Amino acid sequence: MPPSAVRTLRDLIYWQYAKIISDSAGIGKSRYGFVMNRFKKLQSEEIFWNSIREYVKEREVTHRCAFCNSADELSLEHLFPRHYGGPDDEKNVTWVCRSCNSSKGSKRPYEYWATQSGLEAAKYAMPRLVEGKYLKFLYETLSKPEYLDFSIEKIRQVICPICNIAPLCENQDTFQKLSPLCLDGAATLALS
Numbered sequence: 001m002p003p004s005a006v007r008t009l010r011d012l013i014y015w016q017y018a019k020i021i022s023d024s025a026g027i028g029k030s031r032y033g034f035v036m037n038r039f040k041k042l043q044s045e046e047i048f049w050n051s052i053r054e055y056v057k058e059r060e061v062t063h064r065c066a067f068c069n070s071a072d073e074l075s076l077e078h079l080f081p082r083h084y085g086g087p088d089d090e091k092n093v094t095w096v097c098r099s100c101n102s103s104k105g106s107k108r109p110y111e112y113w114a115t116q117s118g119l120e121a122a123k124y125a126m127p128r129l130v131e132g133k134y135l136k137f138l139y140e141t142l143s144k145p146e147y148l149d150f151s152i153e154k155i156r157q158v159i160c161p162i163c164n165i166a167p168l169c170e171n172q173d174t175f176q177k178l179s180p181l182c183l184d185g186a187a188t189l190a191l192s
Contacts, residue, residue, distance in 0.1 A: 002178060003032075005039070009155070009186055010139075010148040012178060014042040017049060017135050020128055029124045049136065065097035066130050073098040079134045080141075081106040085191030091137050094130060108184035109134045111165055119172040122180050138183050145190045152178045159185050 006015045018038035019029040027034050041047040063071055077096040080086035083106040096104070104112045109130060113122035126134075142148045150158065156176050160166065163185035169175040
């Protein structure tokens with residue numbers, strides 16, 4: 001569960017991105033004070049995330065799987081699956097190896113990491129490049145139908161009743177609680 005300061009999907013995106021900033025600074029994703037400081041700066045627009053940063057990072061790590069760092073049999077992977085309406089553009093693709101591509105299948109990023117290694121891995125172990133690109137994609141995707149300001153109450157009313165990730169949420173003890181899985185569910189609804 002994110003801290004009580006995280007009340008909306010927008011906040012959740014900022015919280016996850018604040019952890020990326022903290023990790024990139026060499027402090028790690030679980031240093032609460034630093035992460036909270038960056039979260040508040042993202043909220044107040046004191047810090048703006050740079051839409052180019054992930055593309056630059058991706059170019060720095062060419063010929064490597066964005067998930068496992070392997071160099072074997074790379075192909076383009078849609079972060080948010082086309083099966084659920086994910087677009088076929090540079091904001092939604094990254095290079096991955098055949099093994100990771102097969103293992104991910106049509107799972108959304110947080111769903112994939114949670115099924116592989118649990119929700120804690122989804123919150124703390126997703127590779128920086130993948131999560132950074134995905135969070136920016138989510139922000140743009142959830143802006144259009146104005147889902148960014150959905151609170152947990154609104155998520156329970158609108159998203160949870162029709163979300164196909166509910167069994168995973170129940171398994172991870174996050175059903176009807178704010179978690180990164182809500183981002184996958186909201187994006188699925190926004191793109192359907």
